[in-house]
Amino acid sequence: MxxxxxxxxxxxxxxxxxxxxxxxxxxxxxxxxxxxxxxxxxxxxTSNNDDDEETPLPSSDSYPVSHDPTLLPGGSRDLCFIGLQAFVLGSLFALSICATITLVFVQPSRWWRLPAFAICFSVFHFMEFWTTAAYNTPSCRASSFLLFNNGKAYAIANLLAALEITISAFFPEYQAIGVYPTTIAVGLTLVIIGQFVRSMAMVQASTNFNHIVQSERKDTHVLVTKGFYSVFRHPSYFGFFWWSIGTQLLVGNKVCLVGFAVVLWKFFNRRIAIEEKHLVMFFGDDYENYRKRTGTLMPFIG
Structure with missing residues (x-):
């Protein structure tokens, strides 16, 4: 007691x-x-009165939070930086939604593609942080948004995609090549499915998910084979692969569509091979048997 x-x-x-x-x-x-x-x-x-009244215990909310330097500016869990990134992504999302609706339904213009791409971008990065914060809290950092630490290649790819959208808008005949309502619908479908599968994979993996390939097994690591993981391996990679391709189909980019597909295929083909070597070391026959009965649903990988 x-x-x-x-x-x-x-x-x-x-x-x-x-x-x-x-x-x-x-x-x-x-x-x-x-x-x-x-x-x-x-x-x-505890009372001088004859009628004893229960004295409520103080709430934990009234006690000061213990000093944690990681929460301070410059720390790995910098609350100021987390708030700033969330504000910027939220503002970008809101402005892009309004702009896309206006340019599609109110004043139709080929420029709708740029804010539409920004919607996909802002939702993806917000969900990266939110799912980590909600379901993998010990690993949550200010960098969990993946805005500035997802590699130079990722930043360059997004800049090139936005640049292709911008340049294509000045050449409507080129922009219209290979772009139909069907291709736009397929692109939007891939974006939605890819985002949903990736986010749910992070939820289902919980504390076993990490943005960095782990070379050492922790005591908390378990082999996740439920949910999407029971259908195919690496659902988070599947989600990002098809999400990325979907964004380029949606906005009608042709150069970046091919570029994204080639670069992502090479990246995940190599990454999965490396990661699965470690997973076999971690889980032995359990992972070998799991790998035999599941695929990746990415072309010619696994």
Whole structure:
């Protein structure tokens, strides 16, 4: 039982004011006490009134948060930086939604592709952080948005995609080549499916998910074979692969569509081969058997 110390008076027998007694919160799992007890479990009255009223324990919310330097500016969990990134992504999403609706339905223009791409971009990066924060909290960092630490190749690819959209808008005949309502619909479908599968894969893997390939097995690592993982291996890679290709189909990019497909295929083909070597070391025959009965649903990989 958690014990609390208390006094029945704030003044001692000599008339001097006593120092206030610190009352700790009960340990998790203990039954909250309506009245404090001394160390010999003798009940002590906390009221001068005959009618004893229960004294509620202070809420944990009223206690200051312990000092954690990682939460300060420059720390790995920098709350200021997290708030700033969330604000920027939220603003980009809101503005892009309004712009896309306006340029598609109100004042039709070929420029709708740029804000549409920005919607996909902002949703993806927000979900990377949110799923990590909600389902893999110990690994959550300010960098979990993946805005600035997803590699130079990723940043360059997105800039090139936005550049192709912009340049193509000045050449409508070129932009229209190979672009039909069907291709746009297929692109949007791939974006939605890819985003959903990736986010759900992160949820289902929970603390076993990591953006970096792990070369050492932790005590908390388990082989996840449920949910999407029961259907195919590496659903988070599947989601990102098809999401990326979907974004280029959606906006009608032709050069980046081919470029994204080739680069992503090479990247995931190599990454999966490396990652699965470690997974076989971690889980042995369990992973070998799992690999035999599942694929990746990415062309010519696994």
């Amino acid at each position: 958690a014990r609390l110390s208390a006094t029945s008076s704030a003044v001692d027998t000599n008339g001097h004011i006593k120092e206030p007694t610190t009352v700790p919160l009960p340990a998790e799992g203990d039954v909250p006490l309506s009245k404090p007890f001394s160390h010999d479990d003798t009940e002590i009255s």
